[in-house]
Amino acid sequence: MFSLLIFVPLFIVMLINMPFGGIRKSAYILAFLLALAQIVFTLLAFFTPLSPLSSGRQDILGNFFNFRIGVDNLTLVLLFCIGLTLLVTLLTGREVVVDQRQRFNFVNLLVIAMAGLNGIVLAQDIFTMYVFLEIAAVASYILISFQKGILALEAAFKYLILSAAASVLMLSAIALLVLVSGDTSFAIISQALRDGSGGFPVKLALGLFVCGFAIKGGIIPFHGWLPDAYTEAPAPVSIFLAGIVTKTLGLYTLIRVVTVLFGQAAYISQILLVMGILSVVFGAWMALTQNDFKRMLAYSSISQVGYIILGLACGPGWGLAGAILHILNHTVFKSLLFVNSAAVETKTGTRNMDQLAGLSDRMPVTSFTSIIASLSAAGVPPLAGFWSKLLIIIGLWQAGFKLVAVIAVLASIITLGYLLSIQRRVFWGKLGSELLNVKEAKGGIMISAVLLAAIAIGVGLAFPFIPAAMLNSLSSLLGG
Amino acid sequence: MDSILLWPILVPLLGGLLVLAVPRSVRFWKESITLLATGVNLWLVCSLFDKNLYYFWSWLGFGNIEFSLRLYHFSSFIVIAAGAFAFLIGLYSLSFMKYRNYLRQFYAYLLWSLAxxxxxxxxxxxxxxxxxxxALLITSFGFIAIGSKDSMKTAIKAFIIMGITDICLMTGAIIAGYLSGTLTMSNIHLTxxxxxxxxxxLMMIGAIAKGxxxxxxxxxxxxxxxxxxxxxxxxPAALEKLLGIYLLARICLDLFQLQAGSWASITLMTIGAITILLAVMMALIQKDxxxxxxxHAISQVGYMILGVGTALPVGIIGGLFHMINxxxxxxxxxxxxxxVEKQTGTTDLSRLGGIGRKMPITFGAFIIAAMAISGVPPLNGFFSKELVYDGALKSGAIFYLAAVAGSFFTAASFLKLGHAAFLGKISExxxxxxxxxxVMLIPMIVIAAGCILFGVYNSLPLQHLIQPILSVKQLAGERFAGWPASSMLVVVTCVVLIGALINHYYGVKSEGSGLKAVDHIHYAPGxxxxxxxxxxxxxxxxxxxLKLAGYLSQITWGIDKAVDWIYETAAVSVSFFAGRKARELYKGYYASSLSxxxxxxxxxxxxxxxxxxx
Structure with a gap:
């Protein structure tokens, strides 16, 4: 069944590009229904018992096309995030991308990217994963620049260059793995890595993978492309990139390959810990001095991804569960903040926070939801972000990285600092005379903002009722 | 389960509520309710005298905090005294408080304090x-606050002082409860x-501060x-002395077994002796x-603390007798x-004088009470002081000397007071x-008569009210009633009193008026x-x-400013500096990103x- 998540998007892309008269016009609706269907499908799957990953759930279509897919709770979390982000992106895109031709391209690219993302998440084969990764990445380059702004083209090109480097690194690593194990399936590679003594090729492959995924995920010091891409992309694309693309391309792959496949060795933890703490601290510091709304959010993303990396560094246990939950929470609150920035940008025409002030009276819903998102990002109870950060910090403490845990807690003060500075500079204070006619954003932007804020609050309030079994199944991925 | 024990609490409590409930315009209502409630209470507690009753009601349902009341000899004696004073002062207030403001509040506080x-x-x-x-703090606060426009400050002062000492009492009570495993007072026996x-x-601080x-x-x-x-x-003159010394006696006799000569006993006696001397020295020079x-109300409590603090039967009996006296x-x-205030409109001694002839009954009551407080035989104060002297001398000559010196100044100051207020030349x-x-005279006459009765016939209070408080074993067959056992002490007392009289004559002669009779002490070098x-x-x-608290708050304000500076200035500038430096590392060139x-x-x-x- 799950292979449908890959094939239906591909089928829809083909369908809407058929030279029939009316089909183009229904592209948006079809994509919207697709996103909705994915959310419903994953929610249903959450409540049906799953067999463990190792047994691998295969289905007819998968056998027919001869690639292996599998599902576990981590996959479901990511699939849910993909569906949700896609929905929000489409809703926002309806308000922002007005031109019909552009909107059609936008929807096409989104659906292709969606197929790629679903493929990455479901793949049980290293090369399949790589192929889908490239599909999603190529769609993303074009998504950034499809409106052909000069800065957006530059940002997309920078992303392309660094991604090319990442591709080289990943392909080399895959080649090394095939050399060692003779196959590309996760199960066989894992077996081979466990049997063999490791040796130089394996470690080199590991290093190559870490760097490749880190480039995709925008982890310091591999983050060069990320601020430009997030800032210059059209508003809905920023949501899509920040909400799910970098998460899936960088973080999910890191979890699946580096920590699950290679097993959590102490030296991996060390590397992840250093990269994580660098991202957390420098991302936050650089966000602090930004004037551009979206650029601040971009650096904030780097910082939050750092927390996820720190959670991974803890290995199986609360830290890993926290990292996976933080992927979900980050999808929610960062998408929400980008939705808010889209609302502000479309209504005022600027992203420069020095030119904005006092919008809370004019845009009450945007202002309120951005406060929710900021507080969730800073980890203020009882919002969702609090719980995942708490789990990560507990995990760090239990794993013995106490200094890192303290730094991580202190960094969330900086997080709160820059996120509240958004509130102060954009939403509070005295309304400027040129902003007197600003009105609240409408339609899709409003719906997505309220929806995401509701999720941020709801997950936070409902967290204590999430069964421990679900958290355990998230955290025991590495137990094997 | 003797629920009759609830009535001495409920009757005045309900009386107070009734006083407040009825509109101001209904005449004589509050007065009659007050007299009725205090009268019923007095009759009730008298009828319960010398019974052993116990009431128990599981109150909060956790710990061993239960609402338990116990009436036995000691407590019944105290509630009778309290009830009698409440009744007499209620009666007195009928006339004194007439035409004053906040009357309903006054009577309500009076009744509630009793409850x-x-x-x-x-x-x-x-x-x-x-x-x-x-809860008694609240009624005290209310009482003082309704006095005059400026009395709020004093009310707050009283509230804070008593509140702090009650915290001591509370802490001490909790420690005592922790040590003995129970909060029931009759089961606590600690060393x-x-x-x-x-x-x-801590508990002692609470008790003596109450006193x-x-x-x-x-x-x-x-x-x-x-x-x-x-x-x-x-x-301050009646209820708090009764409560404070009752509590002190309970602490020293029941809750803890105070040993004569122990450090705790010495501490108590020292506090008592210092209180006697310092307060009486201050009393001496007052012009109001x-x-x-x-x-004097402060000074006299020193005798009681000194007496109870000796931990000797004679001292304890003396202290408790002194309390009621x-x-x-x-x-x-x-x-x-x-x-005097009601009739002349002032209590300033320099504006009084010679009114003894105009107010002979008041003057008579004053003479009896002043003789009693100075310890002139055969009034009640003489006998209780002799007992305290006896105990003090047995514990240490220094305490005895302090007590006797206190007596000298007490006598001197009352000679001055009486002379300045009631004798001398009357002003225009x-x-x-x-x-x-x-209505005002009756309570004075009754109490003055009581002073004479308790003095001349002192075996009545001593044998029936006070001696039974101590166990037969503690008494060891001693008898305290009647003429003091040691005639040497009596002689010293008489010499001191005569000395005070001579001192007064000397003062009047050299300064020329009763008011200035002690000025040679007041203006003595040093x-x-x-x-x-x-x-x-x-x-x-x-x-x-207050001053220390002011300094403390200034220091903490400084610390607070420093902390604010760290948050608001230092942390922010460090963060922004670091942020700028971090930005400089990354300018956005392809080459730098790649490298x-x-x-x-x-x-x-x-x-x-x-x-x-x-």
Whole structure:
């Protein structure tokens, strides 16, 4: 069944590009229904018992096309995030991308990217994963620049260059793995890595993978492309990139390959810990001095991804569960903040926070939801972000990285600092005379903002009722 | 389960509510309710005299905090005394408080204070005791606050001082409850050592502060000026002495077994001796009728603490006897002060004088009470003081000397007071003064008669009220009633009293008026400077505490500013500096992005190679 998540998007892309008269016009609706269907499908799957990953759930279509897919709770979390982000992106895109031709391209690219993302998440084969990764990445380059702004083209090109480097690194690593194990399936590679003594090729492959995924995920010091891409992309694309693309391309792959496949060795933890703490601290510091709304959010993303990396560094246990939950929470609150920035940008025409002030009276819903998102990002109870950060910090403490845990807690003060500075500079204070006619954003932007804020609050309030079994199944991925 | 024990609490409580419930315009209502409630209460507690009753009601349902009341000999004696004073002062107030403001509040506080005092005395659980004592703070606060426009400050002062000492009492009670595993007072028997010693000290502070001992006294002289006068006769002179010394006696006799000669006993006696001397020295120089009396109210509690602190049967009996005697003559003195204030409109001694002839009954009551407080035989104060002297001399000559010196100054100051207020030349404005109304005179006469009765026939209170408080074993067959056992002490007392008389004549002769009779002491070299500073409140622990609190808050404000600076200036500028520096590392060029990524890869690869070899 799950292979449908890959094939239906591909089928829809083909369908809407058929030279029939009316089909183009229904592209948006079809994509919207697709996103909705994915959310419903994953929610249903959450409540049906799953067999463990190792047994691998295969289905007819998968056998027919001869690639292996599998599902576990981590996959479901990511699939849910993909569906949700896609929905929000489409809703926002309806308000922002007005031109019909552009909107059609936008929807096409989104659906292709969606197929790629679903493929990455479901793949049980290293090369399949790589192929889908490239599909999603190529769609993303074009998504950034499809409106052909000069800065957006530059940002997309920078992303392309660094991604090319990442591709080289990943392909080399895959080649090394095939050399060692003779196959590309996760199960066989894992077996081979466990049997063999490791040796130089394996470690080199590991290093190559870490760097490749880190480039995709925008982890310091591999983050060069990320601020430009997030800032210059059209508003809905920023949501899509920040909400799910970098998460899936960088973080999910890191979890699946580096920590699950290679097993959590102490030296991996060390590397992840250093990269994580660098991202957390420098991302936050650089966000602090930004004037551009979206650029601040971009650096904030780097910082939050750092927390996820720190959670991974803890290995199986609360830290890993926290990292996976933080992927979900980050999808929610960062998408929400980008939705808010889209609302502000479309209504005022600027992203420069020095030119904005006092919008809370004019845009009450945007202002309120951005406060929710900021507080969730800073980890203020009882919002969702609090719980995942708490789990990560507990995990760090239990794993013995106490200094890192303290730094991580202190960094969330900086997080709160820059996120509240958004509130102060954009939403509070005295309304400027040129902003007197600003009105609240409408339609899709409003719906997505309220929806995401509701999720941020709801997950936070409902967290204590999430069964421990679900958290355990998230955290025991590495137990094997 | 004798639920009749609830009535001494409920009757005045409901009476107070009734007083407040009925509109102001209904005449005689509050007065009649007050008299009725206090009268019923008095009849009730008298009918319960010398019974052993126990009431128990599981209160909060956790711990062993239950609402338990216990009536036995000691507590029944105290509630009778409290009830009698409440009734007499209620009667007195009918006339005194006429045409004043806040009358309904006044009577309600009067009744509620009685209810709470009854509750505190009957309580057999430390928490219940604390509950009633704390609630008594509220009525005291109200009493002082309705006195005059400016009395709020004094009310707050009293509230803070008593509140702090009640916290001590509370802490001590909790420690005592923790040590003994129960909060039921009749089951607590601790020794004064280690943590028990701490509990003893803390509870003792609460008890003696309730009694008005130094250094927790300084609100009383202020209240004497600000509060309505019946309050002074009722709360500091009578109820609080009864409660404080009752509590002290319970602490020393029941809760803890105070040993004669132990450090705790010495501490108590020292506090008592210092209180006697310092307060009486302050009383000596007062130029206001009520203020002078209020310092004596402090000074006299020193005798009680000294007596109980000896931990000898004779001292304890003396202290407790002094407690009831003091409540009588001090109330009587305050009531005479009230009569003078009511009839002349002032209590300033320099504006009084010669009114003894105009108010002969008031003057008579004053003479009896003043003789009693000075310890002139055969009045009640003489006998109780002799017992305290006896105990003090057995514990240490220094305490005896302090007590005797206190007696000398007490006598001197009352000679001065009587002379200045009632004798001498009458001033023009007091020519028309008349005797006070019978309603005010009756309580004075009754109490003064009580002073004589308890003196001449002292075996009545001693054998029937006070001696049974101590067990037969503790008494060891001693008898305390009748003429004092040691005639040497009597001789010394008489010599001291005659000395005070001579001193007075000397003072009057050299200074020319009764008011200035003690000026040769007031302006003696060395004493003058101390007196001046004391009058300016340099030694008031409350003012010193306020000043210290001021300094403390300035220091904490400074710390707060420093912390603010760290948050608001230092942290922000450090963060922004670091942020700018971090930005400089990354300018957005392709080459720099790529080289950072490659640098990262090299570092990771190197690290992996190092771990490979290692």
């Amino acid at each position: 709470l005092a009854n509750g505190a005395v009957l309580a057999d659980n430390l928490i219940v005791l604390l509950f009633f004592l704390e 004064v050592s280690g943590l028990g010693g701490l509990a003893f000290i 008005g001992s130094m250094p927790f006294h300084s609100w009383i002289p202020d209240a004497a000026i600000d509060a309505p006068l019946p309050f002074m006769a009722y709360i 009728y009520k203020r002078l009396l209020s310092y 003091h409540a009588m003559y001090k109330s009587c003195l305050f009531l005479t002060g009230g009569a 404005e007091n020519k028309q003064v008349r005797e006070a109304s019978p 004493l003058k400077g101390i007196y001046d500073r004391a009058e300016k409140r340099y030694f008031d622990p409350y003012d010193i505490g 950072w990524a490659l640098l990262g890869f090299l570092v990771i690869a190197l690290y992996l190679m190092v771990t490979l070899n290692g």
